[in-house]
Amino acid sequence: MEEISKETQETQEYVVFELSDEYYCVQINTLDKIIPKMHIRKVPNLPKFIRGIIDFEEQIVPIIDLKERMKLPKTQSSEEFILLFEYDEKLLGILADSIFELKETNILPKKEFTYVSEYVHIFSDGTIRMEDKHFSKSRDSSEELVILLSIKKIYDILYKELTNLGNIRTN
Amino acid sequence: MEIYELINLFIYELEEELDEYSSTTLNIEKELNFASLIDDLYINVHTIKGSSKSLLNNLNKEDYHIAKIHIEQIALITHTFEDYLETLKIKTSLSEYEVTLLLMFENIVRDLKVRIEDDIEEPINEDIIKDFYARLENKEEDIDLNSINNETLNRHFFSITLNSDETYKHGYLTLVYRDIEEKYSDSVFIPSKDSLLKGEEFENITVQINSIEEQDIIQSFLEELENVDKVVNIPYKYTVKEGYSVQQTQAKETIKEYINSYLPEDKLSKKKKSKSQTLRISTKRIDNVLKHTSKLVILNNKLDQFLLQNDFLAGTKKRKELEELFSEISSHVDYLQESVLEIRMTPFDQLFSRFPKDIRELSIQYKKPIEFSYSGGNTEIDKNILDELFDPFMHLIRNAVIHGIEIPEERIAKGKPPEGTVHIQAKHDKNRVIITLTDDGRGIKLDSLKKSAVKKNLISQSAANNMSRNDLIELIFKSGVSTSENVTEYSGRGIGMEAVRKKLDAVNGSIYVSSKENEGTKITLILPLTTAIIEGMITKINGEYFTFPISQVDEVINVKKSEIRTSSDKKYFFLKEQEIPIIYSEEFFNMDSREDDPNNPFLKIMIVRAHNYIVGLTIDEFFGQQSIVVKTMHPFVQGAKGISSCNILGDGSISLIVDSNDLLQQLSRN
Numbered sequence: 001m002e003e004i005s006k007e008t009q010e011t012q013e014y015v016v017f018e019l020s021d022e023y024y025c026v027q028i029n030t031l032d033k034i035i036p037k038m039h040i041r042k043v044p045n046l047p048k049f050i051r052g053i054i055d056f057e058e059q060i061v062p063i064i065d066l067k068e069r070m071k072l073p074k075t076q077s078s079e080e081f082i083l084l085f086e087y088d089e090k091l092l093g094i095l096a097d098s099i100f101e102l103k104e105t106n107i108l109p110k111k112e113f114t115y116v117s118e119y120v121h122i123f124s125d126g127t128i129r130m131e132d133k134h135f136s137k138s139r140d141s142s143e144e145l146v147i148l149l150s151i152k153k154i155y156d157i158l159y160k161e162l163t164n165l166g167n168i169r170t171n
Numbered sequence: 172m173e174i175y176e177l178i179n180l181f182i183y184e185l186e187e188e189l190d191e192y193s194s195t196t197l198n199i200e201k202e203l204n205f206a207s208l209i210d211d212l213y214i215n216v217h218t219i220k221g222s223s224k225s226l227l228n229n230l231n232k233e234d235y236h237i238a239k240i241h242i243e244q245i246a247l248i249t250h251t252f253e254d255y256l257e258t259l260k261i262k263t264s265l266s267e268y269e270v271t272l273l274l275m276f277e278n279i280v281r282d283l284k285v286r287i288e289d290d291i292e293e294p295i296n297e298d299i300i301k302d303f304y305a306r307l308e309n310k311e312e313d314i315d316l317n318s319i320n321n322e323t324l325n326r327h328f329f330s331i332t333l334n335s336d337e338t339y340k341h342g343y344l345t346l347v348y349r350d351i352e353e354k355y356s357d358s359v360f361i362p363s364k365d366s367l368l369k370g371e372e373f374e375n376i377t378v379q380i381n382s383i384e385e386q387d388i389i390q391s392f393l394e395e396l397e398n399v400d401k402v403v404n405i406p407y408k409y410t411v412k413e414g415y416s417v418q419q420t421q422a423k424e425t426i427k428e429y430i431n432s433y434l435p436e437d438k439l440s441k442k443k444k445s446k447s448q449t450l451r452i453s454t455k456r457i458d459n460v461l462k463h464t465s466k467l468v469i470l471n472n473k474l475d476q477f478l479l480q481n482d483f484l485a486g487t488k489k490r491k492e493l494e495e496l497f498s499e500i501s502s503h504v505d506y507l508q509e510s511v512l513e514i515r516m517t518p519f520d521q522l523f524s525r526f527p528k529d530i531r532e533l534s535i536q537y538k539k540p541i542e543f544s545y546s547g548g549n550t551e552i553d554k555n556i557l558d559e560l561f562d563p564f565m566h567l568i569r570n571a572v573i574h575g576i577e578i579p580e581e582r583i584a585k586g587k588p589p590e591g592t593v594h595i596q597a598k599h600d601k602n603r604v605i606i607t608l609t610d611d612g613r614g615i616k617l618d619s620l621k622k623s624a625v626k627k628n629l630i631s632q633s634a635a636n637n638m639s640r641n642d643l644i645e646l647i648f649k650s651g652v653s654t655s656e657n658v659t660e661y662s663g664r665g666i667g668m669e670a671v672r673k674k675l676d677a678v679n680g681s682i683y684v685s686s687k688e689n690e691g692t693k694i695t696l697i698l699p700l701t702t703a704i705i706e707g708m709i710t711k712i713n714g715e716y717f718t719f720p721i722s723q724v725d726e727v728i729n730v731k732k733s734e735i736r737t738s739s740d741k742k743y744f745f746l747k748e749q750e751i752p753i754i755y756s757e758e759f760f761n762m763d764s765r766e767d768d769p770n771n772p773f774l775k776i777m778i779v780r781a782h783n784y785i786v787g788l789t790i791d792e793f794f795g796q797q798s799i800v801v802k803t804m805h806p807f808v809q810g811a812k813g814i815s816s817c818n819i820l821g822d823g824s825i826s827l828i829v830d831s832n833d834l835l836q837q838l839s840r841n
Contacts (some may be wrong), residue, residue: 041825042715044760045812053808055819062807090805158807167810 014103017096020072023146030151033084063093085151181226183451188215194524196273213256220249238287240294245283252276255307263357263381327386328405331376334398340372343398350396355380464511465800471504476821508704517557519597520548533572540590547597552604553701556678563671575612606696615686617643644684648672707799711792712756716826723831725778727793753787779831786834
């Protein structure tokens with residue numbers, strides 16, 4: 001509990017981006033780079049949510065399609081950006097429809113999803129139950145819900161899943 | 172030179188000397204060629220002393236340096252140890268106690284080395300050093316005792332020439348060695364018995380015999396041995412009881428000279444030559460060269476592409492000159508690339524020779540006699556891969572000794588020999604290296620494993636009951652399994668197996684475990700030869716690039732569609748009367764299927780080979796062969812069936828490298 005009160009003093013920076021008309025965000029310090037979408041080379045025989053690979057600064061980077069993974073609706077909006085994260089000393093890319101804003105706030109992420117007033121973004125604590133959708137369809141312009149994604153958790157979930165599918169070479 | 176470079180140089184040298192030292196102590200334990208081995212150790216220790224002192228001189232010019240205290244310690248300890256080794260020179264064999272001291276020295280120096288490498292300021296534990304010195308001094312008294320025992324022994328050297336019979340030379344040699352050893356148990360041979368066991372053949376043997384018997388008696392015994400042609404006594408004026416002295420060292424040198432003069436000239440000069448050509452280079456520098464070479468290979472491919480697409484100056488002399496220039500550059504890039512890769516190839520000996528020491532320690536600690544051996548140490552692999560293997564191997568070996576091998580009483584009760592055996596074998600298999608680690612311990616108890624996994628809620632009871640043998644063994648790679656105290660039978664095996672697998676993943680290797688209860692465990696590691704540059708065939712399938720490693724490709728052929736036969740879902744055709752199954756790429760790679768072009772009567776097929784099988788894979792276009800830089804794949808995309816990795820083409824696009832071993836799996840599934 002102590003930790004939380006300490007953290008409220010500090011301002012955190014987030015990148016808010018759109019996926020299927022919903023807002024998601026990540027902490028800026030976990031993000032490596034944002035690059036415009038480039039040609040993605042498909043890799044056969046992998047789960048659909050791995051869109052393929054790109055060659056970025058001499059590194060082969062897998063591109064994750066979260067919309068596919070979270071079963072978000074297909075929308076008109078096109079994927080324009082790739083968010084690059086460095087995890088375990090390797091880059092990993094996540095597709096984003098568009099970048100909404102860079103946000104500075106000292107409001108802590110909440111565990112429960114709650115709505116509050118204008119301009120205030122409420123974050124989850126980074127848990128993202130990937131099979132579920134947590135938000136209502138009708139959105140009020142003054143009340144925005146932004147889901148905070150934790151790259152570590154996404155990585156762990158995907159790693160586990162790919163291992164179970166036998167797609168991470170463990171034998 | 173900068174100080175840090177001097178320190179780095181010192182560390183390389185130290186590493187090299189310690190490795191030599193390590194393998195020599197191993198041979199001493201086998202009691203081979205004792206006297207010269209102690210000399211070798213002496214040289215190693217002396218070299219370390221010399222270089223640590225010269226480094227200290229340089230460091231003293233600085234005010235302060237973290238490494239200084241450790242280097243001082245090395246200089247001190249080598250100085251004392253050198254004297255100790257002198258006292259060992261007069262011995263004919265070492266006691267357990269003395270071997271332990273040899274190993275202790277190595278451990279301490281290695282510890283100090285790590286401290287220097289990792290910039291650890293904290294000095295080495297004073298107690299360890301004190302203990303070591305105390306042990307060294309203790310021994311002095313024993314030495315006096317030993318020399319009294321040896322008083323009546325005389326040391327004789329003989330050079331023996333054999334009847335040269337081309338057909339059975341090796342057999343005769345073995346007999347001679349055996350006969351001499353039976354009569355004089357502590358005789359030492361040059362070439363060593365080891366070389367003999369390796370199947371080497373030689374006509375001259377030098378043998379050192381310590382015996383109370385007079386020279387002429389021994390000589391006549393040797394002369395009467397079967398197949399011996401000539402026996403010459405090498406003059407050696409000193410008896411063992413005279414102890415060590417400067418004179419003795421000189422005497423030894425004369426013997427060495429004598430032996431050397433006896434060796435064929437070219438052999439000697441060759442030996443010297445290779446020694447003088449050794450150069451120590453930091454791996455960082457080599458990696459740097461490789462990085463730029465890789466880049467050069469890609470640029471070379473790019474330029475090739477560019478010249479193909481642009482026909483400026485076409486038909487002129489200038490164009491011809493340009494093309495000639497390019498082909499010359501290309502061939503040099505090829506040479507460069509080959510040489511760089513060769514530099515990085517390192518024999519497994521470097522890794523394996525580090526194990527006996529640890530196994531010895533484990534064996535003492537757990538009171539389990541272990542017979543450790545390895546083969547295929549000359550198998551080579553990319554140094555970058557080799558460097559990653561020490562930890563996983565140490566882990567597997569610890570598992571084998573601690574959890575696999577039973578205590579002697581238990582082994583005897585099971586009808587096994589009291590000593591457990593651990594064997595490592597390395598061998599090449601096309602462009603891979605296969606390593607097996609076998610022990611003859613109790614094996615993996617699948618039932619306990621199952622219970623542990625259920626207990627840890629990793630699997631449900633019903634799932635556990637339905638699991639296949641392989642699936643059950645797979646559980647050891649799950650962290651947490653087997654740590655339960657209820658599974659004392661093999662608690663521990665499994666901890667860290669997950670880490671071992673991760674480490675292998677990182678170098679694109681793989682690990683298989685098989686085990687038979689009460690008979691032992693066999694662990695197989697499959698590793699790529701190099702992770703860097705290979706030759707590849709570039710093709711296009713359904714608009715996308717695919718690369719086939721040349722090591723897996725036989726040829727590219729056009730097959731008439733009418734020649735393709737079908738039997739029970741399988742498509743195949745005949746090539747030189749051999750039935751070759753066809754795999755359709757679109758199907759295998761799950762790509763959108765296309766309409767068959769009725770105007771094209773042919774099907775282009777890449778014939779690929781994996782182990783003893785041949786398969787045909789359909790392709791659309793074939794662009795020829797080029798050197799490719801194999802990219803490291805992210806673990807998320809490593810598991811794509813049929814794809815091992817990827818490379819970047821001249822135009823910047825990504826081409827996926829096909830793994831033909833996966834094609835075979837597909838085939839057997841059909």
